[in-house]
Amino acid sequence: VDAGGADRGAGEVAAGAVMAAEHGVRVLLFGPAAEIGAVGAGVHVVDAPVSVAKSRDPARAVRANPDASIVQAARAVAAGEAHALVSAGATGVALAACLFEVKRASGIYRPALALPLPTPARSLPVTLLDVGASAEARPEHLVQFAFMGAAFARAVLEVPRPRVALLSNGEEPERGNTSVVQAHETLARLGALDAASSDRADCLFEFAGNIEGDQVPEGAVDVVVSDGFTGNVALKLIEGVSGTMLAAIRAAALASPRSRLGGALMRPALRAFWEAIDPERQGGAYLLGLRSLGVIAHGRFTRAGFAQAILRAQRGAEDDVVARTHAALQAADALRAAPSRNRVSVRTGGGD
Amino acid sequence: VDAGGADRGAGEVAAGAVMAAEHGVRVLLFGPAAEIGAVGAGVHVVDAPVSVAKSRDPARAVRANPDASIVQAARAVAAGEAHALVSAGATGVALAACLFEVKRASGIYRPALALPLPTPARSLPVTLLDVGASAEARPEHLVQFAFMGAAFARAVLEVPRPRVALLSNGEEPERGNTSVVQAHETLARLGALDAASSDRADCLFEFAGNIEGDQVPEGAVDVVVSDGFTGNVALKLIEGVSGTMLAAIRAAALASPRSRLGGALMRPALRAFWEAIDPERQGGAYLLGLRSLGVIAHGRFTRAGFAQAILRAQRGAEDDVVARTHAALQAADALRAAPSRNRVSVRTGGGD
Numbered sequence: 001v002d003a004g005g006a007d008r009g010a011g012e013v014a015a016g017a018v019m020a021a022e023h024g025v026r027v028l029l030f031g032p033a034a035e036i037g038a039v040g041a042g043v044h045v046v047d048a049p050v051s052v053a054k055s056r057d058p059a060r061a062v063r064a065n066p067d068a069s070i071v072q073a074a075r076a077v078a079a080g081e082a083h084a085l086v087s088a089g090a091t092g093v094a095l096a097a098c099l100f101e102v103k104r105a106s107g108i109y110r111p112a113l114a115l116p117l118p119t120p121a122r123s124l125p126v127t128l129l130d131v132g133a134s135a136e137a138r139p140e141h142l143v144q145f146a147f148m149g150a151a152f153a154r155a156v157l158e159v160p161r162p163r164v165a166l167l168s169n170g171e172e173p174e175r176g177n178t179s180v181v182q183a184h185e186t187l188a189r190l191g192a193l194d195a196a197s198s199d200r201a202d203c204l205f206e207f208a209g210n211i212e213g214d215q216v217p218e219g220a221v222d223v224v225v226s227d228g229f230t231g232n233v234a235l236k237l238i239e240g241v242s243g244t245m246l247a248a249i250r251a252a253a254l255a256s257p258r259s260r261l262g263g264a265l266m267r268p269a270l271r272a273f274w275e276a277i278d279p280e281r282q283g284g285a286y287l288l289g290l291r292s293l294g295v296i297a298h299g300r301f302t303r304a305g306f307a308q309a310i311l312r313a314q315r316g317a318e319d320d321v322v323a324r325t326h327a328a329l330q331a332a333d334a335l336r337a338a339p340s341r342n343r344v345s346v347r348t349g350g351g352d
Numbered sequence: 353v354d355a356g357g358a359d360r361g362a363g364e365v366a367a368g369a370v371m372a373a374e375h376g377v378r379v380l381l382f383g384p385a386a387e388i389g390a391v392g393a394g395v396h397v398v399d400a401p402v403s404v405a406k407s408r409d410p411a412r413a414v415r416a417n418p419d420a421s422i423v424q425a426a427r428a429v430a431a432g433e434a435h436a437l438v439s440a441g442a443t444g445v446a447l448a449a450c451l452f453e454v455k456r457a458s459g460i461y462r463p464a465l466a467l468p469l470p471t472p473a474r475s476l477p478v479t480l481l482d483v484g485a486s487a488e489a490r491p492e493h494l495v496q497f498a499f500m501g502a503a504f505a506r507a508v509l510e511v512p513r514p515r516v517a518l519l520s521n522g523e524e525p526e527r528g529n530t531s532v533v534q535a536h537e538t539l540a541r542l543g544a545l546d547a548a549s550s551d552r553a554d555c556l557f558e559f560a561g562n563i564e565g566d567q568v569p570e571g572a573v574d575v576v577v578s579d580g581f582t583g584n585v586a587l588k589l590i591e592g593v594s595g596t597m598l599a600a601i602r603a604a605a606l607a608s609p610r611s612r613l614g615g616a617l618m619r620p621a622l623r624a625f626w627e628a629i630d631p632e633r634q635g636g637a638y639l640l641g642l643r644s645l646g647v648i649a650h651g652r653f654t655r656a657g658f659a660q661a662i663l664r665a666q667r668g669a670e671d672d673v674v675a676r677t678h679a680a681l682q683a684a685d686a687l688r689a690a691p692s693r694n695r696v697s698v699r700t701g702g703g704d
Contacts, residue, residue: 119596120596120597120599120600121596121600132521135521135527135528135529136529136530167585168581168585169484169487169580169581169584169585170584175487176487176581177487177488177579177581178488180581212584212585212588213584213585213586213587213588213589213590213591213592214588214589214591214592214595215588215592216589216592217589217592217593217595217596217597218592218596226585227529228521229520229521229528229529229532229582230581230582230585232521232522232564232565233519233520233521233564233565233578233582233585233586234565234585234586234589235565236564236565236566236567237565237566237568237569237586237589237590237593238565238589238593239565239566240565240566240567240568240569240570241569241589241590241593241594241597242593242597243566243569244471244472244473244569244570245472245569245593245594245597245598246597247472248472248473248625249601249622249625252618252621252622252624252625253618253621255621256620256621258617258620258621259617259618259620259621259622261614261617262613262614262615262616262617262618262619262621263614263618264614265610265611265613265614265617266604266605266611266614266615266618267614268608268610268611269604269605269607269608269610269611269614270601270604270611272604273600273601273604
């Protein structure tokens, strides 16, 4: 766990680590020991006072600061001293450190950032990926994202057979940009093969076709796949629209003594709603497609959010989401071909 | 005005036409005369009982049914009998009829569908385009969309100098997919030329760079440009998130006698909020880049929404949004080069 970058300081991350340790997780915590102070059993602090969480050039900061807390934490994961990485810092920096130290899993084209989105429409979140690890995606990237998201939903969110859809501008198979249309073809073909096999026990997910944007908050599927550009725009829109609407409703509730009384009377009924959509319950964003799972908690989280991020990282490591993803991709013949010596891969004409 | 496709029937569209006529607009109304019945002054009904609004294959339906109300209405616009088209029907069908009959304006690569989105954050809507006319966009398409959206905001929404941004996954100029990054370069260059010129009177818009999804509902700019795939996903997400949240808040308000009382007390204060985000006030979606303006009202609108669509169509025609767009694109040297005889254009290596 990297304690750098938290709005409330490294002590808040340490408090979350202690909460997680009370549930049996052993935590290696990288951060400023002087600020963190004493911690309980199960948490081992490694003094790492340098933080690059506020860097504006993540890739350079990570390379230039091998002692930074996030880089040390990622290196510990790469070395097998820990089974998963949790960062309390900025997404870009954590992403750079993970790519640089933990590295891509074998056969994966590109890692993806997955975000389980809480929705009032159902109790389980809807996992959206990629929400911004890459700006563009070829069809084979989207196909892998489907497998990565499904393995994550099964291992970490405990969805037995996740329903996975492609985010598109229409439900019909021919709707979408080129990458979406081609990924749809591949996933539909794999789904047909899967349905034809007599042994469905190993089926990782059900391909639900395309869904449109309005079906995401409705909770129509468990996993929504998109390129990182669209996924990032989608994620920010969801945050922006819900934030703007809640602000407008709050303003209306404060508009007069009458509406203030009304708002006070409604508050207990609204509490369950606030709790259902509380982002801390989801632990943060999940970096999939690396040799180990990465969890990027939000800097504004309280200790409860950091504890949840650590507990979910443990669940992902215990269920071995990385190995599950690899096995499912291998069974579907959707792994990236090993690049030959002259760096031209057989299937795609080039690595990235 | 095509009266086909309205959920409440052609009579509701006719009632909207009568309301618009009371404001001085002359309306040619295409629809089933028997169903429409008598109308007031200023509305001329052309009997067109065939409707293809429910067709699942818009392009084929439009070609196969030259007598369909939407096709007749589009043909009347193409022939100069009317100055703008308003459809009460399905978006895909109206789009097909417009492309087939009204046709692209000269120098325009592709038309775009623009939607003014109401937001509680400000009184003027935020216009998002393209929300689904095309699934992919090259950089030069996005550049034209910026001009088209700005001319629309100025002519129809009466924003004197619209602020225009590209929707992206980060604010920095280098963030985005390839089309967004290249369009950003061109728009920034044009903006710099514009700022350097001594005569700023003709400036059509201010380029505000990239914005992220959360800044759309915050009303950070007047016009948001994206490809039709991303724009459609964004639009549906906005609808879905606001719908899901309102449903959850309504459910909370009905959860107990106490919260029901609270909801009743808050209702007057919330009314202004409902009115501000009422989609009927925006008239519908606007088809830009054709030889005449097209307005696609929503089938579920009441007469007030259809009247607003007609009034806005008139405003766009009076202010000549098509000519304004052309002049601004010409000044910026951003018109599409005329295709040569062998259909290879100078600038882009091919038409579409």
